[in-house]
Amino acid sequence: MSSFSMAPVTSVVKKLLIINVVIWVVVQIILDRAFGFHQWRYLILTPELVIEKFYVWQLFTYQFFHAISPFHLLFNMLMLYFFGSELERRWGSKFFSFYYLMSGAGAAIIYCIGVGIYAAVTGFRPVLMTPVLGASGALFGLLLAYGIIFADREIYFMGFFPLKAKYFVMLAGAMDLMSLMGTGFAGGEVAYLAHLGGIASGFIILRGHVQYKNYQAKSKLKRKSSNLRLVVDNDKAEKDNNPKYWN
Template sequence: MNRSVSFQTAPLTKAVKWLIIINVAVWFLLQVLMEGFMHVPFTSIFALYPGKVLFDFQIWQLVSYMFLHSMSVTHILFNMLMLWFFGAELEQRWGTRFFLIYYFSCGVGAAILYCLCVWGYALATGSQTGLIVPVIGASGAVFGLLLAQGIIFGERIVYFFMLFPMKTKYFVGLMGLVQLASMMTSGVSGGEVAYLAHLGGIVSGFICLQFKAWFTRQDFKKKAKNKGRNLRLVVDNEKKSDKPPKYWN
């Protein structure tokens, strides 16, 4: 995915920097060293197993899976680059607090939707494969960041495959269709790539942004109403004047 787009990246912001540090530290220290060389079953405990979440209530996996990656360097490298490219500018715009709320909402929301859809697929088809195949990686949260880029900076021009210019909102829509088509051709569990989790990140990001917009409107209405209560009309009927009445705050 990183070969398809060219963004002007923002400086490495506080939350993005620490997310990258934590992800790389978990991957290298716990997965590569402890699991790869010392054979500690770290991934089997903290990866997302839909069956374990739904039936054994190992709900920490809804969060912990976001910090695990495969032993392939390209997996964590591309995810961390995308986290930086898409996330730093959003953190600058939103602030660290809401950026983290949004990031984890996308990641956890992607995991929840993935578990529910895999469970529904298992009930409909009788296939239990999706329930026992682990999911790891920050891609669900990263696709949520990609959606926010398309909504907020939708008119910005990016270069698809470094050659074809298109608006960011169209690029995001195209990437969503690619994930949907890939899932349809590879199955719900997605083979080696959990396309359903990517789509879950997009859906979760959209829902989170809708809640943000709703709370912003409610806050604006509340402030406008309170301001209106503090205004009083002062009219002096004894003095004739062509000037409009004055409001005092």
């Protein structure tokens, strides 16, 4: 049984860490607090603006902003480092970048759909105007991938209790689901639906990637089969009644 280990930081993970920290320090702390620059708030996820005004860029940009409390940023960046570095090394930078951003965007889409339906059914529109920010959706996508690829790795839950990665993912998802059911869409300060959306988006992306790779392999095999040629040495065949084949 292998255990969770500290992995050297990889290229894309390092860039993501730097970008998130710089945005938090320069934009959210210095420019906002010192100079009153509030325009950055159009870059965080506000379901009403996405649904009614098509601010679709927010599906991606919200991932790089965090709460003013440094603990939100710190916890998310630790998750990015712990799980992201090994996944990037496994997948390569290109697919890792795609998976990370699309898991976050997928989480935002699922969140907007969920709160949109909730607002339409209950008539409670303030939930549409509540902003969401942070990398958690993308990080829960990474957590799912880690639990699938490194299923038997041990992760210490709360720093003390060893769990296999696959069970850690199940526990994290179950806790978020129970928290969502307990607080509802309109309660609490954590967007639990976005976390669950990151898990769902990650699963869809991984399934789609596997099916695409299988399709590529089948197409390659089919093309290779269509190029096979039958060659018969008729003169020799007449002698030994045993034609030879090459491809």
